[in-house]
Amino acid sequence: MWNRRGFLKKSVLSSMATLLGAEIVFAKNLPPKTLPLAFQPAEDILPGKHPDLIILNNRPWNVEAPPHLLNDAVTPGDKMFIRNNGIPPEGVDINQWTLTIEGEAALSSKSYTLKELKEKFEHHTYQLSLECGGNGRAGFYPPASGNQWTEGAVSCGEWTGVRLKDVLMDAGIGENAVYIGYYGKDTHISGDASKNPISRGVPIEKALEDESLIAWSLNGEDIPIMNGYPLRLVFGGWPASCSGKWLEKIVIRDKVHDGEKMTGTSYRVPKYPVQPGTKVPEEDFEIIESMPVKSLITSPKSGAMLALGKNLEVKGHAWAGDLEVSKLQLSIDFGATWHEANLESPVNRLAWQHWNAELSFPKEGYYEIWAKATDSKGVSQPMVIPGWNPKGYLNNACHRIAVKITAS
Amino acid sequence: MKKGLSLFFAIGIWLFSQCKTVQNSTNQNVSDEKDPESGLMLDQNLMLVKSQCTACHSAKLITMNRFTRTGWKEKIVWMQKTQNLWDLGESEPAVLDYLEKYYSPEPQASRRKNLEDIEWYKLED
Numbered sequence: 034m035w036n037r038r039g040f041l042k043k044s045v046l047s048s049m050a051t052l053l054g055a056e057i058v059f060a061k062n063l064p065p066k067t068l069p070l071a072f073q074p075a076e077d078i079l080p081g082k083h084p085d086l087i088i089l090n091n092r093p094w095n096v097e098a099p100p101h102l103l104n105d106a107v108t109p110g111d112k113m114f115i116r117n118n119g120i121p122p123e124g125v126d127i128n129q130w131t132l133t134i135e136g137e138a139a140l141s142s143k144s145y146t147l148k149e150l151k152e153k154f155e156h157h158t159y160q161l162s163l164e165c166g167g168n169g170r171a172g173f174y175p176p177a178s179g180n181q182w183t184e185g186a187v188s189c190g191e192w193t194g195v196r197l198k199d200v201l202m203d204a205g206i207g208e209n210a211v212y213i214g215y216y217g218k219d220t221h222i223s224g225d226a227s228k229n230p231i232s233r234g235v236p237i238e239k240a241l242e243d244e245s246l247i248a249w250s251l252n253g254e255d256i257p258i259m260n261g262y263p264l265r266l267v268f269g270g271w272p273a274s275c276s277g278k279w280l281e282k283i284v285i286r287d288k289v290h291d292g293e294k295m296t297g298t299s300y301r302v303p304k305y306p307v308q309p310g311t312k313v314p315e316e317d318f319e320i321i322e323s324m325p326v327k328s329l330i331t332s333p334k335s336g337a338m339l340a341l342g343k344n345l346e347v348k349g350h351a352w353a354g355d356l357e358v359s360k361l362q363l364s365i366d367f368g369a370t371w372h373e374a375n376l377e378s379p380v381n382r383l384a385w386q387h388w389n390a391e392l393s394f395p396k397e398g399y400y401e402i403w404a405k406a407t408d409s410k411g412v413s414q415p416m417v418i419p420g421w422n423p424k425g426y427l428n429n430a431c432h433r434i435a436v437k438i439t440a441s
Numbered sequence: 442m443k444k445g446l447s448l449f450f451a452i453g454i455w456l457f458s459q460c461k462t463v464q465n466s467t468n469q470n471v472s473d474e475k476d477p478e479s480g481l482m483l484d485q486n487l488m489l490v491k492s493q494c495t496a497c498h499s500a501k502l503i504t505m506n507r508f509t510r511t512g513w514k515e516k517i518v519w520m521q522k523t524q525n526l527w528d529l530g531e532s533e534p535a536v537l538d539y540l541e542k543y544y545s546p547e548p549q550a551s552r553r554k555n556l557e558d559i560e561w562y563k564l565e566d
Contacts, residue, residue, distance in 0.1 A: 174548065335556070337564040345564075401556060417552035435559045 081257050083111045089180045093117035093222055093230070094259055097168075098185035100432065101334035104348065106387055107160060108188040110257040116165045116186060117259065118294065119219035119230025122279050127263045132200075132247070136214075136284030140205025147249065147263060153203070154195035159244050160384035161269030162189040162352040163276060166300050166321050169428025172418045175310045177425025184329060184432060189350065189385040192267045194248030197283075198241040206237070206285060213240045214290030215266055215277030232292025233300065235268055235275050237285070239322075244269055244383050247280065269383030270354040272300055272321050272426075295320070302422040309421035323354030326414055327429040328361060328388070328406040335434035340441040345392045349432075351376070352385040353408035360407040361388040365400050365436075368416050374404075400436045480504050482543040490539045493529055503544060513540040 079086075079094065085102055089095040096115040103112060127147055135142040145153070165186035170177055201213070214234035221228035239245060246267045249256065256262045261278030268275045274294065284290070294300060301318035303311075328351035339345060351358040357379060362371040374390035394400060407413040414431045474483045479500035481487060494503060508516065514537060520526035529536060 172553075333564055334562070336559045336561045338561055339564045430553065433556060435556045437561060 079259070081111055082115070082259065086112070086114075087183075087185065089182065093119055095180045095182075096259075097182055098188075099334075100184050100329050100331055100349075100434075102331075103185065103187070103329060103350070104331035107252060108190045110190070110251050110254065110260065113188040113190060113251075113257065113260055114165065114186045115259045116167075116180070116273060117219070117230075117278075118274075119217075119221050121258055122218040122220070125218075125258075125263055125279075130263055130281070132264060132280060133282045134200060134204035134285070135282070136286055138207040138210035138287040139201075139285040140207055143204040145200070150195055150200070150247065150264075151249070154199045156193060157196055157243075157246065158191060158193040159246065159267075159269070159382075160189055160191045160380050161244060161246070161267050162187065162383060162385040163267065163269065163273040164188075164324050164327070164352070166272030166274060166324070166426045167424070169430065170425035172428045172430060173309075173421055173425045174418070175421075177423065179425060186273075187327075187329070187352075189352070190251045191253070192246055192248040193250035193253070194246040194264075194267070196243060197245040197247050197266065198243075200247060201240065201283070201285060204285070207287070209287040210237045210285050211288055212236055212286040212290045214284045214286055214292045214295070215280055216282040216284070216292070217261075217265075217277050217279040218281050219279050229293040231274065231277075231294045232290070233274050233277065233295050234284075234286070234290040234292070235271060236289075236322075239268060239271065239275075244381070270323055270352070270356075272324060274300055289320070298424055300426065301424070302426055306420045307422065311421075311423070313423055321426060323356070324352075325419075325427055325429040326353040326356070326358060326406050326408040326412055327351070328358070328404045328414065329432050330402060330404050330434050333434070333436075336437075337434075338437040338439055341394065341397050341438050342441045345394070345436065346389065347374070347392055347402060348387070348389045349404060350385040350387055351404075351406035353406065355383070356408045356410060357382075358386050358406045359409045359411075361386075362405045362407075363390055363392065364403045364405070365392060365394065367401060368403060371405065394436075394438045397438050397440060400438065401433045402436055403431045403433050405431045482539075484539055484543070486535050486539040489532055490536055493532055493536050497524070497526070503540070507544055507546045508540070509545060510537050510541040513537055513544070 083102060086096045086098055089097060094115045094117045098112050098114055130147050131144045132150060133144045165182060167179055168182045168186035170179055171181040171183050212234055214232055216229065216232050219230050220226065221230050247264065248267045249264050256265060264280045265278040266276045266280055298315060298318050300321050302321060303313045304317055304319045307313055328349055330347060330349045332348040347363060351361050358376065361374040361376045363374055364371050372390060374388040376388045377386050379386050403416065405414050414429050416431050418428060418430050475481065476483050476487055479491060479495060481490065481500050481503060517526065517529065
């Protein structure tokens, strides 16, 4: 795990210096983009993304944000995490792009160009929180295999598009409809064209919610390439893998969709709590739906040192899947006492909620700030790692940052 | 005087334990078995470890603890400083190899790790 800015500074600049036989003056002020292309590592080409994102994997791209980078109320595209299962399509021609609706529970098969989608259906804009089902996997022990996400595989962008239900109803939804599944234009990392990298979906009830979008815009701009340009699904509050990227086809199914990563143990957890390390039979797994309550401290960045007597303004966001967050509490004494933060209402359903608080510290020393959100059903984030599961999903343990109080 | 005496005892016990070890341990390369006498893990370096460590203190002081190599080295330094432990000389790396191999911290002893790799910075107003 490394961040690109640090890597560029340390490794590329030192090798440049070696090659040129001289130290590069003001090297630390040199923006990464000004580095000669020859010195850019080949795998470091990630257009439109912030240099401080943390790269977990580059084939396929899996990239997360350090928590302090998520301080914006609405997540900018360059700070949005990437969880790719395959290789994104190249050379997208938006004039040729079509979306097809079909399937055994569709009353007709219909295709729309992007232009037709935009002209035919009413536009809607929502801020929607999207979190990877495996966010926090790194916290589980015994370790679960997969990308070792820490905290930052979450975002809340402002998405614009048409309601999925408007498009599905235009094609016609059969009485036997149970689920929708998506297909995207990304390709399998093996290069095998017959394989889908991922094809997931949601129950028809979730598909028909007002906030379930077929989106072409993030924060008023084109969706970043890595996040699904030119078209994707967005289902706030559910594992982000439900929200298919590079969307070209939606199937209305008469059974639970059985596409790639819908079956087996993918995006599934045991139906009952299990002892860490247990081998769980496949038939005892169930599909993850709404994500659990969670929060992040996005300001200050962990590691802040401040003088005794100074108050500290702390900020962040909280979200709770399909539900709302009703309370956000902070502790500076490892959970012994809790202080309630100011918590804002969501801008719209399924948007994350902003919170802030001012904290004071009794004496010099090492502190951790812990944040704990509680959802509208009274369920809170655990302070320790929640129930272990074989694939390491749904770690919603409270976020912690380190703070040091020094002599005034 | 005191130091000389304890060293004398140490050597005596070392010789004794060395004999016992040779008698007890027929297969010293097996790494998942314990020495029945001390409870320490069997290893080709066990004899050496016993000679240097359990002459003065119980083997349990080793088996109930988990330290990194640095942590074990600190214990040795502390014993040298305060408990009359001698200079282990060329044996030290082998002793540390043994301690690190069998008595390192568990991958995760608690349900939540300590915060790690904190980059401290002065918070500006």
